[in-house]
Amino acid sequence: MLKTVSDAYSAKMVGQERLRMSLLISLIAGGHILLESVPGLAKTTAASTLADTVKAQFKRIQCTPDLLPSDITGNQIYDAATGSFRTVLGPVHANFVLLDEINRSSAKTQSAMLEAMQEHQTTIGGEVHHLPKPFLVIATQNPIEQEGTYELPEAQMDRFLLKEIVEYPSPAEEFEILGRIDSGVLDPDRHVSSAIGLDDVDMLQDVASRIYVDPAIRNYIVSITYVTRNPAPYIGEERARYIKYGASPRASIAFLQAARALALLNGRAHVLPEDIRSLRHLVLRHRVLLTFEADAEGIRSEEIIDQIFASVPTP
Structure with missing residues (x-):
C-alpha cells in the first residue's frame, strides 16, 4: 500500500x-x-x-x-x-x-x-x-x-x-x-x-498509532525537548544565549507521532533512536526560536539543534 x-x-x-x-x-x-x-x-x-x-x-x-x-x-x-x-x-x-x-x-x-x-x-x-x-x-x-x-x-x-x-x-x-x-x-x-x-x-494511521515506542525512547524525546528550554548546562552559555524560546510539549508529541510514521514507512513495528535523530530538524527548526543576535551572526537553528542532540545521550 x-x-x-x-x-x-x-x-x-x-x-x-x-x-x-x-x-x-x-x-x-x-x-x-x-x-x-x-x-x-x-x-x-x-x-x-x-x-x-x-x-x-x-x-x-x-x-x-x-x-x-x-x-x-x-x-x-x-x-x-x-x-x-x-x-x-x-x-x-x-x-x-x-x-x-x-x-x-x-x-x-x-x-x-x-x-x-x-x-x-x-x-x-x-x-x-x-x-x-x-x-x-x-x-x-x-x-x-x-x-x-x-x-x-x-x-x-x-x-x-x-x-x-x-x-x-x-x-x-x-x-x-x-x-x-x-x-x-x-x-x-x-x-x-x-x-x-x-x-x-x-488504516495506515491506525497501524501507525500502535507502533511500539520503548520507555527509553520516550525519555530520550522528553530529554531533548527539556534541553531546548534549559540549554546552558548542556551546550554552554555561549550557544545557549542564541535560543530565545525552547520547544513546547507539542514538540515531544510531534516526535512521537512522526517517529511512529517513519518506523511504519521503514517497515518496522517499533521506533528506533535513529528515527528521532533523523526527524530532529523537521520537528524542531520551527519550534526552537533563535534571538536576533543569532540571526545577525548567521547562526541557523539546525546548528543549535545538532548541538542539543549531541549533548543528550542516545539510548
Whole structure:
C-alpha cells in the first residue's frame, strides 16, 4: 500500500525524496506540514500529486493580504427565494488543503486556520462544521520576498507537525523535469494510474498509532525537548544565549507521532533512536526560536539543534 503511494508519487515528481518522505510522514501521523522554499520548486505539484495518489479532495488557497477568514472557512449567504440564510462551506473543507504563501495573509486570516488545524472543525454563524478525514494542511512560505508579508505567530507555527526546507533539484533531476514536461507527465489533467482510498489512509494511521515506542525512547524525546528550554548546562552559555524560546510539549508529541510514521514507512513495528535523530530538524527548526543576535551572526537553528542532540545521550 505504501509502495503504491510512493510509486505513484515518484511517477510524477522528480527527485525531492526528502519532501516525499515528509509529506508521507505528515499524512500517516495525521499532522500538518509547513514548506519553505523559493518559488518554482514544485511545492504545489507535490501537494496535488499526493492528494491524487490517495484519491482525496484537494483545494488550493492562494493567500493574499486582502484574503478574509470567510474566504477560507465559508460564510452564510442570504437566499432571497427562501427568505433564509444558507451556509456555503469554504475551501478548507477538503482532505488536502494547500495554503500557498501563508505568510501573505493577515494575522486575522491566519488565525481562522487555528481552529481548523487544531480542532478539525470550523464555526460558521455559530454552527460547527466538522472537517473531512483525513485532513492535512500543507502550507508554503517564501523566505526571500518579505515585503507585504505577515510573520506566522508562534502559536500557529507550533501547530505544524513538521517544517521542511525544499532545496533546488540537481542538474540531472532538472534535466529529467524537462523531459517529463515534453512527455506530458506533468500535465495537470493527467492523473496517476494507481492510488489508494481514504479508508486505506485511515488504516495506515491506525497501524501507525500502535507502533511500539520503548520507555527509553520516550525519555530520550522528553530529554531533548527539556534541553531546548534549559540549554546552558548542556551546550554552554555561549550557544545557549542564541535560543530565545525552547520547544513546547507539542514538540515531544510531534516526535512521537512522526517517529511512529517513519518506523511504519521503514517497515518496522517499533521506533528506533535513529528515527528521532533523523526527524530532529523537521520537528524542531520551527519550534526552537533563535534571538536576533543569532540571526545577525548567521547562526541557523539546525546548528543549535545538532548541538542539543549531541549533548543528550542516545539510548
